[in-house]
Amino acid sequence: SHRLPLPVGFMGGKCDERPSSWKEAELLGWPSPMYDSEEERISVQNGFMRKVYGILCVQLLATVTMCWFVMQTPSINRFVLSNPWLTIISFVTTIALIFALQVYKNQYPTNMQL
Structure with missing residues (x-):
């Protein structure tokens, strides 16, 4: 494997600030x-694509599973339908999370914790 030289500002394995x-x-x-080689570049790109689509599939599967569970459990279904504030809280939380991810996109490990 080819090793790249450490960039300026890289001290002891920790970077002062990640460029945007x-x-x-x-x-x-x-x-x-x-x-x-070109094959190595393509291999790295394909690995990245598999990782991204794998994460997306897991997220979609978790969402579908949660929706199915709520729909198939009558007591939970009634609770969700009779409390519209749950939808508002979910919406506000989602928007806040998207905003936080944008603000902290270059700050590790904060971006991973979000």
């Missing part, structure tokens, strides 16, 4: 991604 784009990374002295 590759243009900014180049200005800070970060190396651009390099691969030994």
